[in-house]
Amino acid sequence: MSDATAAFDLAAYLTERRQIVDDALDVYLPTAETAVGVETGGPANGRVPVKLYESIRYSIFCGGKRLRPILALAAVEAVGGETAHVMPLACAVECIHTFSLIHDDLPAIDDDAYRRGNPTNHVVYGEAMAILAGDALLALAFELIAHCRLFYPAERVVDALTMVAAASGTRGMVGGQVSDIECEGVSDLDERTVASIHSRKTGALLIASLLAPVRLCEATMEQEDALRTYGTNIGLAFQITDDILDLEGDAAKLGKEVGSDLRQDKATYPKVLGLDMSRLLANQAAEAAINALNAFDHRADPLRAIARYVVERDS
C-alpha cells in the first residue's frame, strides 16, 4: 500500500459519498406525489399505487452500503470526469442491486426474513408487492440511465445502458442467480464453477458499475481495461469475503443471520477451497485490483482504498 493510500481517509469518503448517493436516490425515486399523470382519489386510492412507492423506498433506504454507486463515482473521479453528471447512472446500478436483493429474499428463492437488520420487503409488504417493487426498480434503472443524455452524447448513453443491461440479465446477474440455486447441495463443485457463478451473480454488475460511467466520460480503452481488471478482482475479493463473513461474521454487525450459506449448502469459496485458502485468495484479488490501477494518479486513491476495504470489512 502506498503512503498516499494509507493517508486517504476512506471512512470519511464513504460516509460523504453515501450521503450524496442517498440524496440523489431520494430525488430520482418516484413518490405518490410525483406520480405524474395519475389523478389522486377514488376508492381504495386505486389511481395511485402508494404502497408500491413505499415498498420501493423501504428497500432502497434500508441501510445499503451503496458500494456500486460509490464505485461508479470513484471510477469517474479516477478518469477525471464530472461525478455529478453520472449520478443517474450511479443510482440506476443501486436500483438494480436492490431489485436483485428484493427478489433473492423472496420465499421462493432464498427465503430470507432479514436484510441489513430489517425485515425483508416481502415480510413487510407481502410477496406480490415485493415482486412488483423489484420489477419497477429494474424498469426505473433504465429510465435513469437514459437521463444521462442530458450531459453525455446519446451514443455513449446507449453504450452504457447496454453494458448495464447485459450485466443484469441471463449472461450476468440473473443467470448467475439461477446457477447459484441450481448448485445448492451439489457436493462435487470445483473452484471454476464457483468462480463462474459469482462472476455473473456479483461480478458482472460491479464491473458495469465501473465501466458504464467511464464510457460516458470518454475514458480511453486502456483505462477501461484497467478498470475491468480492477472490477473483476474486487468482485472476487468481495464475494469471497461475503462467503467468509457468512461463516464467521458477527450477525449483529451484518444485520442478518450467519450460516445461511451452509444451511442451504450454497456454492461458496470456503466450501471448495477451505477458509485459509479463501482468505489468501481474497487478499491476492485485492492486491491485483490495486495493481491494475498503476497507470492512474492520486485520483484513483478512493478505488485503491475501496479494494482494501472490501476484504477488511466486517459487514
Added chain:
Amino acid sequence: MSDATAAFDLAAYLTERRQIVDDALDVYLPTAETAVGVETGGPANGRVPVKLYESIRYSIFCGGKRLRPILALAAVEAVGGETAHVMPLACAVECIHTFSLIHDDLPAIDDDAYRRGNPTNHVVYGEAMAILAGDALLALAFELIAHCRLFYPAERVVDALTMVAAASGTRGMVGGQVSDIECEGVSDLDERTVASIHSRKTGALLIASLLAPVRLCEATMEQEDALRTYGTNIGLAFQITDDILDLEGDAAKLGKEVGSDLRQDKATYPKVLGLDMSRLLANQAAEAAINALNAFDHRADPLRAIARYVVERDS
C-alpha cells in the same frame, strides 16, 4: 369502415406478421449455445443456466398473439418506415409483455395455472425460475432496444427506450398491476378508477409499442399524436373486450379458465358499467381509434383493421 379496410385481409396479415415476429424472437432470445463468455461443463452444469433459457423460451413461444410487436410494425408501416429495422424494439415489447404475464401468473399475484392453454411458467419451472425468467426478459428488452442504434440515431434510441421504460414501471404497467391488486374486492369502484388501472396496466405499453418505433423513424408530432389517440382507444377497447371475454368467452378458445375476474372480484368494466354498456364503450373506442387515423393513407389499413379485430376477437 372504408372499403379499403373491408378489403384488407387481416387474418392473412396477422399470420404473416406473427411468423416474422416469431422468427425474430428466435434469433434475439438467448440460448445455452449463445451464452457468450460462459464456459460449458462443470458439476450440475453450474456454468450455464440452461433451465433459465428454457423457461424464457417456454413462455415466449407459448402461443402469444404478438399484438404489441405487430402494432409496432404496423405503426412503422403507417408512417412509411422500414419495419425490418425496428424489429429489435418490436421484440422488446413482446419480452416485456411476456415478463408481465409470467409474474402476474405467480401464486403470490394472480395464481393462474393456465395461460393460452398451457401450464404457466411457474407450474412447469417452479416459482424461483419464473421470477428470474421474468426479470431476465425485462433486462433483455432494454438490451434489444439499444440494438436499434444499428439503424437509427442514438438520440432517438434513447427516446424510444425512455418511452418503453416509463410505460413499464411505477407510472405504467407495474403501477397499474399494483392498483389492480389493491382494488380486488372493492365494492364502490367508479369507471374512472377502472380506466386509470387499465390505462396503466395495459394501455401504457400498447401506446409505447406504437410510439417508440415511430419515434425511431422520425415520425412527425402530428403522426405521434394520432397514434397516441389510436393507442389509447384500442387499449381501452382491448381491455373491455378482455373483461367481457372473461365473463362470457369460450374457455377452449381462450386457453384459460373464464370467470377468474369475477372470482377474484377484479376491477372490470362489466363490474362498474354492466355488460351492455361495456360492449358499447368498446365499440365506440374502436371507432375512435380508426377515426384518429384519418390523416394516414392506405398504409394505415392494418392498424384500422386491428382496431376492429380487437373488439371482435373471441380469444
